[in-house]
Amino acid sequence: MAINLAQETVQTYEVETLIQKAKHAQHIYASFTQEQVDEIVKAISVRLTEAAEDLAYKAHTETGFGNVKDKTTKNLFASQQVYESIKDEPTVGIIDRDEMNKVIEIGVPMGVIAALVPVTNPTSTVIFKTLVALKTRNAIVLSPHPKAVNCIVEAARLVEEAAVNAGAPKGLVQVIESPSLEGTQTLMQHDDTALILATGGGPMVKAAYSSGNPAIGVGPGNGPAFVEKSAHIEEAIDRIITSKTFDNGTICASEQSIIVEKGIKEEVVEELKKRKAYFMNQEESEKVSHFIMRENGTMNPQIVGKTVTEVAKLCGIIIPADTSVLISEETTIGPDNPYSREKLTPILAMYTVNDWDQGVTTCNTILENEGAGHTAMLHTTNDELVEDFGLRIKASRILINTPGTFGGIGFSTNLAPSLTLGCGAIGGSSITDNVSVRQLMNINRVAYNK
Numbered sequence: 001m002a003i004n005l006a007q008e009t010v011q012t013y014e015v016e017t018l019i020q021k022a023k024h025a026q027h028i029y030a031s032f033t034q035e036q037v038d039e040i041v042k043a044i045s046v047r048l049t050e051a052a053e054d055l056a057y058k059a060h061t062e063t064g065f066g067n068v069k070d071k072t073t074k075n076l077f078a079s080q081q082v083y084e085s086i087k088d089e090p091t092v093g094i095i096d097r098d099e100m101n102k103v104i105e106i107g108v109p110m111g112v113i114a115a116l117v118p119v120t121n122p123t124s125t126v127i128f129k130t131l132v133a134l135k136t137r138n139a140i141v142l143s144p145h146p147k148a149v150n151c152i153v154e155a156a157r158l159v160e161e162a163a164v165n166a167g168a169p170k171g172l173v174q175v176i177e178s179p180s181l182e183g184t185q186t187l188m189q190h191d192d193t194a195l196i197l198a199t200g201g202g203p204m205v206k207a208a209y210s211s212g213n214p215a216i217g218v219g220p221g222n223g224p225a226f227v228e229k230s231a232h233i234e235e236a237i238d239r240i241i242t243s244k245t246f247d248n249g250t251i252c253a254s255e256q257s258i259i260v261e262k263g264i265k266e267e268v269v270e271e272l273k274k275r276k277a278y279f280m281n282q283e284e285s286e287k288v289s290h291f292i293m294r295e296n297g298t299m300n301p302q303i304v305g306k307t308v309t310e311v312a313k314l315c316g317i318i319i320p321a322d323t324s325v326l327i328s329e330e331t332t333i334g335p336d337n338p339y340s341r342e343k344l345t346p347i348l349a350m351y352t353v354n355d356w357d358q359g360v361t362t363c364n365t366i367l368e369n370e371g372a373g374h375t376a377m378l379h380t381t382n383d384e385l386v387e388d389f390g391l392r393i394k395a396s397r398i399l400i401n402t403p404g405t406f407g408g409i410g411f412s413t414n415l416a417p418s419l420t421l422g423c424g425a426i427g428g429s430s431i432t433d434n435v436s437v438r439q440l441m442n443i444n445r446v447a448y449n450k
């Protein structure tokens, strides 16, 4: 007990030191001009683009999740696409003058951002969160998931180095190198923490919300993909398989179930089989079901981000070597049916519905079970149904004819490119936006008498 207390005190002290270093650097940085800030952000983008593959390799080796090729793409998405989307955005001083309404907007930094970094997308999340934090003249303290510390520390080191070389004050990017519950809580509850960006497992996100500081948290996803009867089936299945297999399913906007109208089911199944989906029989489904969740009701890290072959081996089922995803046909939705929940691995549930209305209801029941406010997909060629789906579905990102993984993060859609996706009030979040620079600065307004 005495040893634990001593360790906790050391960790609290370390975190306190990191926050003070970040705070000091941010005070200096707050006086930087837009041009200076933009040079720094550009330098980070260039350096982290160069390092994308190496960091992907390190993230894969350390976590055992996903694969190097897709992690490289995720890193490049953060260093290039996120950068492109923010580079011309004004964030310093007067950012807008509305002459007609006589309102002037002024961008003000928040201060020190506390950023939780998940094990599923570690290095890409570091690149994303540091870019948006530094573009808005904030400092950032990163709290790594304990199983991805080394790659997160390395990514943060490269960001800090690039920033300093481009003229930033030392200390804007800090990392907790020995993460612990105690240390993370100290960070989240600290008076000098301006905002928490919490991406990760449910308990961590809840802890962020109860810290007493403003927080933007990302709840679980559980995206249903509704293949409606007018859908272009070959394209729809191509999108779903590409999305679900990307980095072995680690993106929270990825598809978790397919909802298909019974009139087109046969064609959909045929197309899925063409794309090497493996339909499990009841016995196989039962075996795999025991590995999806762990006893505490959260996702089992043994299957997260693994290849379909690894999952099959672990669960004791035999599948063809070229299998893309495992599919379990389901009829029930609820906390006790793991197939109806989030599975960040190449496993999908499939539900058959009679018609459009039942399909929409099924999507909502799945989201109410888990993932409310996150993401849902519709595959259709009928524009009228798109609006009906949009009006009825309980998701912040309602994606049409696009892969969930890429559509949700703004890679294949025009949503803001982001790796932190708001889930709205229904998902326990204050916003439905894809987080970007707008959510990381305060906007003061000068307003004249009408």
Ligand SMILES: CC(=O)SCCNC(=O)CCNC(=O)[C@H](O)C(C)(C)COP(=O)(O)OP(=O)(O)OC[C@H]1O[C@@H](n2cnc3c(N)ncnc32)[C@H](O)[C@@H]1OP(=O)(O)O
Pocket (backbone or CB within 6 Å): 116, 117, 118, 119, 120, 121, 143, 144, 145, 146, 147, 179, 180, 181, 184, 199, 200, 201, 202, 203, 204, 218, 250, 251, 252, 253, 298, 299, 300, 301, 304, 344, 419, 420, 421
């Ligand atoms: C856009 C996007 O795609 S974001 C994706 C974000 N979504 C997710 O990460 C999915 C939800 N995550 C999970 O379910 C889990 O993290 C898993 C299954 C992926 C991994 O499980 P595990 O390796 O067992 O880690 P788990 O998240 O349960 O945390 C283990 C411990 O690390 C701590 N921890 C987790 N994240 C952090 C963090 N960022 N900083 C400090 N500590 C952390 C947890 O509090 C927990 O502590 P405890 O053991 O004292 O309770």
